[in-house]
Amino acid sequence: MNDVSSGPRYQQLARQLKSAIEQGELQPGKRLPASRVYAQELGVSRATVEAAYGELVAQGWLERRGQAGTFVSEGVVPGPAAAEPVWYGGEQPEPQPFQMGLPALDLFPRALWARVMGRRLRTQTRFDLALGDVCGEMALRTAIVEYLRFSRSIECLPEQVFITTGFAASMTLILQTLGKPGDKIWLEDPGFPLIRPLIARQGITFCPVPVDDEGLCVEEGIKSAPEARFALLTPAHQSPLGVALSLPRRHQLLDWAAHQDAWVIEDDYDSEFRYQGKPLPPVKSLDAPQRVIYAGTFSKAMFPALRTAWLVVPLPQVAAFREQASLAACGVPLLWQMTLADFMREGHFWRHLKKMRQHYAQRRKWLEQALTEQGFDVKPQQGGIQLVMAVEGDDREMARRGREARLAVQALSDWRMNSFGEKGLLMSFTNISSLAMAQQQVRMLVNIIGK
Ligand SMILES: Cc1ncc(COP(=O)(O)O)c(C=O)c1O
Structure with a gap:
């Protein structure tokens, strides 16, 4: 998770500063306090502040201007960028809803x-x-x-x-x-x-x-x-x-x-x-x-x-x-x-596999239930870590609209070469950790593709 309060102190500080830049609280061109002053203010060591500044300089959020000090880079775009998923300190983004090919990342020991x-x-x-x-x-x-x-x-x-x-x-x-x-x-x-x-x-x-x-x-x-x-x-x-x-x-x-x-x-x-x-x-x-x-x-x-x-x-x-x-x-x-x-x-x-089998059976049930509640037709499958939902109409267009809304569904038609057949959306359930989460994601999908 993108928790600002975890990890080494300098990374926490870097995240706070980055978030302030993204929110537009620190505008491009704004000078940051000198590290010694800022360290005193925060009650941390000067090295911590220097390390946080250094990280943000390396990532392009801040720039050093010699004796003049450290500034928010002119090139950063505050405001709308904050609506994008927030990537902190080299961490990976969270899986997108329905993203295929991933096991349950939250359950790995x-x-x-x-x-x-x-x-x-x-x-x-x-x-x-x-x-x-x-x-x-x-x-x-x-x-x-x-x-x-x-x-x-x-x-x-x-x-x-x-x-x-x-x-x-x-x-x-x-x-x-x-x-x-x-x-x-x-x-x-x-x-x-x-x-x-x-x-x-x-x-x-x-x-x-x-x-x-x-x-x-x-x-x-x-x-x-x-x-x-x-x-x-x-x-x-x-x-x-x-x-x-x-x-x-x-x-x-x-x-x-x-x-x-x-x-x-x-x-x-x-x-x-x-x-x-x-x-x-x-x-x-x-x-x-x-x-x-x-x-x-x-x-x-x-x-x-x-x-x-x-x-x-x-x-x-x-x-x-x-x-x-x-x-x-x-x-x-x-x-x-x-x-x-x-x-x-x-x-x-072996123990991990055994545990995951039970979790996946449960997670699949949650997604299946959420989809059927909304009137979708889920193809029965005996196993696997993804499911297929039949749809009428242009599944490619639906998947495209889903992707735009950061719902990582895929069109069955995009997996075909010469074959014709049912249209469908492919989706994964592995990272759905509750029925409520499944229902919320399916509601988002309904808003995008209709019923
Ligand atoms: C059909 C299929 N085969 C194999 C793999 C495994 O690929 P890899 O070992 O490169 O992660 C995947 C992963 O999504 C897959 O969908």
């Missing part, structure tokens, strides 16, 4: 994480200062293997696990290791749009494949592009529709991949969050033909700023992946990797 990291930091040896394994630290890879065995029924060796800085880095590693320009890739339609430019950069051609109630229509893929080299999909909860890939389709997909020597890329980014029924096993757990590359991430289960994801690659491909990985050694700092390994090994990760 930050103090526990800091303790685990602090312990690692204090017990570092000089060897921890050197470059680690280019594929990621063994301790973390081993912890991931244990977790996958226990939670996802995937049996693999630590050597098969590659640590990356996120899904984009994972995809780059896969395509650079196994792909070549001109190869084709099946993509779910509708599907996650942000990954498409990266795939295009590698010279790989998209083959959109429609999605129905059983997930990706494998038969359609085989009909339109049987020779594709890759199929990228989200079998646990299709992103964004939330359906699970049915068991017959999982087998059909694996048969196709084995027959064609194609690669299935299983993006399992949010599979932990399922609220009803028993999850189907991941495609990777059925992968006798060794054609599946499994991509996981800690962005949802932990937090996105961790920038840590992983791949599980078939054993015969380990050497090729290792060679490619060595060209750009693992980008996740060793300290973070080791902290994460401790966090997992000590059971904190």
Whole structure:
């Protein structure tokens, strides 16, 4: 939160001054008191005032004019700027209502994480200062293997696990290791749009494949592009529709991949969050033909700023992946990797997931209730961290108006390539912490898009 009274004293003072500038109480060109005088006035040290001034000079709010003193910069625009969300001292802004792709930031056990990291930091040896394994630290890879065995029924060796800085880095590693320009890739339609430019950069051609109630229509893929080299999909909860890939389709997909020597890329980014029924096993757990590359991430289960994801690659491909990985050694700092390994090994990760499953089920219910109270039609989904609300009319225009009002809803149409179908708005519920909050946000949405 943007609490002016937290953090070191100089930062508190910097925030107070910045807020006064934003509110127009301190006008551009106004001279500030000399630091010695101001320090006496406030009962703080002169160094505190100097540090606060220094920070605001660095941010452009104040300027020094030599002997003449410190002044509010001429360039700042007071008044209207105060209506913008207030960013203090390098802190991130709060999530926008409905913002997708974020876990519940308020529920992550930050103090526990800091303790685990602090312990690692204090017990570092000089060897921890050197470059680690280019594929990621063994301790973390081993912890991931244990977790996958226990939670996802995937049996693999630590050597098969590659640590990356996120899904984009994972995809780059896969395509650079196994792909070549001109190869084709099946993509779910509708599907996650942000990954498409990266795939295009590698010279790989998209083959959109429609999605129905059983997930990706494998038969359609085989009909339109049987020779594709890759199929990228989200079998646990299709992103964004939330359906699970049915068991017959999982087998059909694996048969196709084995027959064609194609690669299935299983993006399992949010599979932990399922609220009803028993999850189907991941495609990777059925992968006798060794054609599946499994991509996981800690962005949802932990937090996105961790920038840590992983791949599980078939054993015969380990050497090729290792060679490619060595060209750009693992980008996740060793300290973070080791902290994460401790966090997992000590059971904190598992406990956190268990807690989050309950919270997300509750938060989803709150948003669903608030939307249905207003007469909206929410698509049933068994899991995931986002939901789809059907709308009539131009969903792109609705999403645009929402964005203008800082409501981070997305249009289902913007996730489509060739497919036609229902219009909808995609939204996340992860950061909605009460029914009242859900109702308030939905009322804001109604004001913007109507009913
Ligand atoms: C479909 C999908 N896959 C993967 C990811 C994970 O991305 P990253 O690990 O880079 O945070 C996301 C994040 O929003 C996603 O929506």
